[in-house]
Every structure is written in C-alpha cells, then in structure tokens.
Amino acid sequence: MRFLTLAALLLGTAVPALAQTAAPAPAPAAVPVPPTYPATPPxxxxxxxxxxxxxxxxxxxxARFTGGFVRMMQGAVFPSGYQSHAATETCPGHSTILTGSRPSRTGIIANDWIDQRGNNRPDHKVYCAEDERVPGSTFKDYTVSDVHLMVPTLGERMKAADPRTRVVSVAGKDRAAVMMGGHKVDELWWFGKDGFTSYAGRTMPPVVARANAAVAKQIATSQGPMTLPTFCQPLARAVAVAGKTIGTGRFERAAGDVNNFRRSPEYDAAVLALAAGxxxxxxxxxxxxxxxxxxxASATDYVGHGYGTEGSEMCLQLTSLDQSLGEFFKVLDATGVDYQVVLTADHGGSDASERHAHxxxxxxxxxxxxLTVEGIGKAIGQKxxxxxxxxxxxxxxxxxxxxxxxxAQKAAVEREAIAMFMAHPQTQAVFTRAQIMATTVPNTPPETWTLVERARASFYPxxxxxxLVAMKPRVLTLPHPVVGSAVATHGSFWDYDRRVPILFWRKGAGGFEEPFGVxxxxxxxxxxxxxxLxxxxxxxxxRCLDLNPGEGSTCR
Known part of the structure; x- marks a missing residue:
C-alpha cells in the first residue's frame, strides 16, 4: 500500500510534486566549503x-532503502542510539523521545504497572496512558489520559516559551501520541476502534474526518498480496510457530479486516497521510x-509481534515505510517550510525463537x-x-x-522470591528495591551500563x-506454548531491545555518522x-548532540 494512495484520498489531490527548474550553467570549479548547520531556527x-x-x-x-530513509541517512546519523533503560516497552520508550528524561523521571516505568492503593480492580493493573480515576474506565476499556506522564515534552516547553507554538501529535497507538505530545497539545489523534480518535469532547477537524473516511474506504477494500522485491525473496522461508506459519506473508487482506490493516504497511501510510494533512x-x-x-508509526511493531523480524513480512514493511516516508517528505517540501526531522524508535525487538534456531x-x-509470578507466589504462600x-x-x-x-512477612517473601527466581536457569538477575535505589543514576556511555544501572534508569519509586527480574539474553519473554497472534516480542534488558537508530535531517545541514552510543x-x-530554547x-x-558536521556547534 503506497502512501500516495491514501494521501490522494485524504488531501483530495495527488501528492504535490516538487517544482522543476532548469539546470544552472556549470560554475567554475571552487574549493569545497564544509557544510554547516543553518544559522536560523527551523x-x-x-x-x-x-x-x-x-x-x-x-x-x-x-543498503536497501531508496526513499525517505535515504534522506535521513544524508543527515546526522547515530546508528547506536539507546533506549538506555531496562523497561524496553512502547510507553517508556516513547516517554523518553521528546522529554529528555528517562523513565526514572518520566514516571512511565512500563506499559502497565500494579497499583494496589489507587483502584479497585481485581488485578490492580494500570495502563500507562489511562486515567483510572474516571468512573467506568477499566484496564481493557480505558479513558486515555496524559496524567501519568510526570515531565513536560519539548512541545510543552516550546509553548511555554512562545504561546503561539502549535503542538500536534499523531500516532497509530494512543500511548505513542500521548507520550510524545504531552499535556498541552493543539491536536492529538491516534487510531482507535473506529478510525482516528482523540480525547472526549475534542472537536474533529475536517482533515481528520477526511482521513477517517479514506481509511474506512481502504479497510473496506480487500487487498491482494504485495509484490515481493527481489532482495526480499531469500527471506520468504516458512517457519512454524504454534500451529501457524510465518515468514512468507505478503499482507493480503480480506475486506473489513481491521486487525490485519494494523499489521501491514497500510497502517503507517494512514498515519503519515493524516500528519501530512x-x-x-x-x-x-x-x-x-x-x-x-x-x-x-506503529506498524513495524505489529508486524514484528505478528510475524517476527526476519521474514518477508518485515522486509515488505520496511521497504514500504521507506517509500511512504519519501512521499511524506515530498509533501513537506512542497510547502516550502524549513523543517527539521528526527527519526528514532521506542525500543528494538527480537525475532521468533524458532527462526533463530534456523x-x-x-x-x-x-x-x-x-516460570510465572503467580506460580512462584503460590509456592511461597504454601511454604x-x-x-x-x-x-x-x-x-x-x-x-x-x-x-x-x-x-516480617515481606522480608520472608523477598528471600523466598529471590531464591526461587534465581533457581530457574533462565533468570539472569533479581534486584530488590533497596539495591536499585542505592544505585547512582548513571551518566556514563549507555553501552557500558551494568544491569542494575539499566534497572535504575527505569525505576520510579x-x-x-x-x-525487578531480568531474564537471560536470548530468552524471548513470550512464553512457550505461544498463545494468540504474537510470535515475537521485546522488553528485555539487552541491547537488541535497547539499541535504536537516531537520525536527524534538515535541508542544507550536511551530514555525518557517529557510531558511538548516544x-x-x-x-x-x-x-x-x-x-x-x-x-x-x-x-x-x-545532553545536546552537535549537529554541525564541521567546525562550530549547534549546542549553544
């Protein structure tokens, strides 16, 4: 599914092309001038x-990208960025991107947590982007809120400095939109049960209504299998996981299948089209x-969970996203606006264990x-x-x-719990609250952090x-036997879940690559x-990263 199709439906016209100008006459050879970051703010x-x-x-x-990612790679490239904390999940990761703060400061310790004092739910679970105080809100049918985010975002800081600033957030997931947008947004939209939605009472602008109509039309139309690029074909190998086959999918979809719409390149195309609108x-x-x-852009996560990271599905997803980003940037170029882009991720991920074995x-x-918390708790209670x-x-x-x-009971339970968790061969470490609190928040390069330092970066008292329990590396924390649609996941302490790219691009800024961890x-x-600001x-x-590829610094 090309971004162009949804953008045309949404915007009412084809994505505008860049103006073409005649090539200038050749200039005399000159000594190359090192590029510098533009002096004016974007x-x-x-x-x-x-x-x-x-x-x-x-x-x-x-090396396979030809679209939007190529543009990003012409800017400042940090291939070893880190979501440096231990809780490598969607909500904590998104909470770091535009706050400058780790989960120990944002308060977003996981996608959900236990609050035995603040609600009357039997399992005591709280979702990171809900307001559980709202009557009738449940963990599975919740009221979306920014109440749990404890720090301001960049947009909030910009608006505080200049109230004329417009802050907009669009995402496939509510927690992504909320954690990057923050508490003071002009427009905030995520894809819900019936299209793009927002907080109760917010007026839907015409462009969102057009987006929902375009997406509804797209979902109602069946989709045949996508064409598999030549370089994707060696990845199209069938792998059996819990009675299903992954690795050979090409995103064919029946009309009305919302779940598989989310789990396809179409999903990111819809989000980018609304952002462009x-x-x-x-x-x-x-x-x-x-x-x-x-x-x-949430589809890569849905594809990773549903099909793993190393099959034809991920190859199609990333190459399609590359093209969608390219078309999105064309829309921005056509506006004539001087814009600065940063692209990163909320976490990494691991492939299905069955394919790793191959x-x-x-x-x-x-x-x-x-190995479950419930099982260990029951054994402790009996003992x-x-x-x-x-x-x-x-x-x-x-x-x-x-x-x-x-x-006294807590002390006894703690001793037994640590012993029982550590007795299992898949457990790497168990840290107590006291151990984590006694650890200094690290300020060394993230690739050097110990496990307890990673835990400290995720700890909000x-x-x-x-x-805090850490499994050993390469233990996929999606238990056997696999139940449901997910075959792979993330969330570990290890670098395959912590490391993400961080890419900056701005017209005229020049580029460089820095391999050290940021x-x-x-x-x-x-x-x-x-x-x-x-x-x-x-x-x-x-800390500020200098985006100037030559002498001078953007960190002033």
Whole structure:
C-alpha cells in the first residue's frame, strides 16, 4: 500500500510534486566549503518514532532503502542510539523521545504497572496512558489520559516559551501520541476502534474526518498480496510457530479486516497521510514561531509481534515505510517550510525463537511457561503459610508484594522470591528495591551500563515494584506454548531491545555518522538548541548532540 494512495484520498489531490527548474550553467570549479548547520531556527520540528525499529533492522536494511530513509541517512546519523533503560516497552520508550528524561523521571516505568492503593480492580493493573480515576474506565476499556506522564515534552516547553507554538501529535497507538505530545497539545489523534480518535469532547477537524473516511474506504477494500522485491525473496522461508506459519506473508487482506490493516504497511501510510494533512491544513511552520508535530508509526511493531523480524513480512514493511516516508517528505517540501526531522524508535525487538534456531542461534529460546509470578507466589504462600495472592506483576520486569503483608512477612517473601527466581536457569538477575535505589543514576556511555544501572534508569519509586527480574539474553519473554497472534516480542534488558537508530535531517545541514552510543533522551536538548530554547540541565537526563558536521556547534 503506497502512501500516495491514501494521501490522494485524504488531501483530495495527488501528492504535490516538487517544482522543476532548469539546470544552472556549470560554475567554475571552487574549493569545497564544509557544510554547516543553518544559522536560523527551523520553522517546523518533525519527530518520527518507528515502533520497534531496532538498530539491528536499520543496519540490515539501510543498503536497501531508496526513499525517505535515504534522506535521513544524508543527515546526522547515530546508528547506536539507546533506549538506555531496562523497561524496553512502547510507553517508556516513547516517554523518553521528546522529554529528555528517562523513565526514572518520566514516571512511565512500563506499559502497565500494579497499583494496589489507587483502584479497585481485581488485578490492580494500570495502563500507562489511562486515567483510572474516571468512573467506568477499566484496564481493557480505558479513558486515555496524559496524567501519568510526570515531565513536560519539548512541545510543552516550546509553548511555554512562545504561546503561539502549535503542538500536534499523531500516532497509530494512543500511548505513542500521548507520550510524545504531552499535556498541552493543539491536536492529538491516534487510531482507535473506529478510525482516528482523540480525547472526549475534542472537536474533529475536517482533515481528520477526511482521513477517517479514506481509511474506512481502504479497510473496506480487500487487498491482494504485495509484490515481493527481489532482495526480499531469500527471506520468504516458512517457519512454524504454534500451529501457524510465518515468514512468507505478503499482507493480503480480506475486506473489513481491521486487525490485519494494523499489521501491514497500510497502517503507517494512514498515519503519515493524516500528519501530512494536518501540516497542510494547519499551515504548520508558516507562522512567526516554530511549530512541532510528532508522528508515531506503529506498524513495524505489529508486524514484528505478528510475524517476527526476519521474514518477508518485515522486509515488505520496511521497504514500504521507506517509500511512504519519501512521499511524506515530498509533501513537506512542497510547502516550502524549513523543517527539521528526527527519526528514532521506542525500543528494538527480537525475532521468533524458532527462526533463530534456523539461523545458527539454538540457545535463543522461549521463556519457560511454568516460570510465572503467580506460580512462584503460590509456592511461597504454601511454604510460609500465607494466604495468596502473594506477588503481582510479570517475569522480566517489576514484581510487587501484596501490600497486606506485614514487614516480617515481606522480608520472608523477598528471600523466598529471590531464591526461587534465581533457581530457574533462565533468570539472569533479581534486584530488590533497596539495591536499585542505592544505585547512582548513571551518566556514563549507555553501552557500558551494568544491569542494575539499566534497572535504575527505569525505576520510579511511587510506581516501581519491590523486585525487578531480568531474564537471560536470548530468552524471548513470550512464553512457550505461544498463545494468540504474537510470535515475537521485546522488553528485555539487552541491547537488541535497547539499541535504536537516531537520525536527524534538515535541508542544507550536511551530514555525518557517529557510531558511538548516544541516548534518545539526547533528542530534546539537541532540538531545543536548534531553536534557541533554554532547558535547564537539572530538569532532564539528556545532553545536546552537535549537529554541525564541521567546525562550530549547534549546542549553544
């Protein structure tokens, strides 16, 4: 599915082409002048997050890109960016991108957590982008909210400095839109049950109504299999996982199949088309101030979960996204606006263990389905004579004790829990709340961090658990036997989930590549410097990255 099709439906016309001009007469040879970053602030900041776009996928496909990613690779390329914390999930990752802060400061410790005091739900679960205080809101049917994000985003800081700033956020997932947009947005839209939606009571602009009509028409139309590029064909090898076959898919879809629409290149095309429409209709970047739009492209994550990362499906997804980004940039070019783009990801990801076994990695296995927090809690209760439940949470993440336990019971439960988790051969480490709190928040290169330092970057005391459990590398925390549609996942402490590319591009800025590790929390101070926005160092965790490829610095 090409971006052009949905953009034409949405905008009412074909994507505008760039104006063509006659080639100038050859100039006399001159000594090359090193490029420098433009001296004036950009008029529009475009922040794009490609969900589950790992540094490994970027390295695998960068030589195959011919569209939008090629443009990004002509700018400042940081191939080893880090979501440096341990909780490599969607919500924590998106919370770092435009806040300059790690989850230990944003408060977004995971996609969900346990709150035994703040709600009356039997499982005590809270979703990261909900307001559980709203009557009738449940964990599965929640009211979307920004209440849990504890820090301001770049857009909020820009609006505080200049109230004329427009802040827009569009994404396939609500948590991506909320965590990048923040608390003070002019427009915030995500793809819900019936198309793009927003907070209750928000007026739907005409461009969103047009987008929903275009997407509804697209979903109602069946789609045949996509053409597989020649370089994708060697990846089209069937792999059996739990009674289903992955690796050979080409995104054919029956009419009305919303789930497979999400799990296809069509989904990102819809999000980018709406973003393009909002930029045009709102005339972003054409006022006296700098505006900002954040865009969450979610399809890569859905494809990674549903089909894994190394089959024909991911090859088609990334090459299609490359073309969609190229068409999106053409729309921006046609506006004449001076825009600065940053592209990164919320986390990486791991392939299905069954395909790893075919690729010479036989020790890549699924989590033992018998290793569960509930099972260990039950065993502890039986041993200590304590009525359950004893523990809440999940393996490879936060674990909470029942708040009704006495101090003596908690101490006994902690000893038993650590012993039982560590007795399992798939467990790498178990850290207590006290151990994590005693660890200094790291400020060294992220690739050098210890596991407990990674845990500290994810730890927010009012919400984090009593224990944090880390599985061994290459243990895929999607247990055997596989149940449901997902065959692969992310969320580990390890670099295949932590490392993501960070790419900056602006017309006339020149480019370079820096292989050393940087962090996604560095994005906010880097962009803030380009527009002359002061951000006190004590309020964030990131540092400014110099985007000037020559002498001089953009970090002023």
């Amino acid at each position: 008029k529009l900041i475009v922040a794009i997050s490609v969900d589950q776009f790992s540094a490994d996928l970027f390295a695998e496909y960068r 909002l930029i045009q209709d709102m005339k972003l970047g054409r006022g006296p101030q700098t505006d900002i739009i954040s865009i969450g 690729h010479a990695i036989p020790d890549a296995v699924r989590q033992d389905g018998e 200590l004579g304590i009525a359950g439940p004893i523990l809440f949470g999940g393996v490879n993440g936060d674990v909470w004790y029942d708040i009704k336990l006495t101090p 009012p919400r984090s658990g009593d224990l 962090e996604t929390v560095d994005i906010l101070p880097t962009l803030a410097a380009t527009i002359g 002061n951000v006190p160092k004590g309020e964030i965790d990131g």
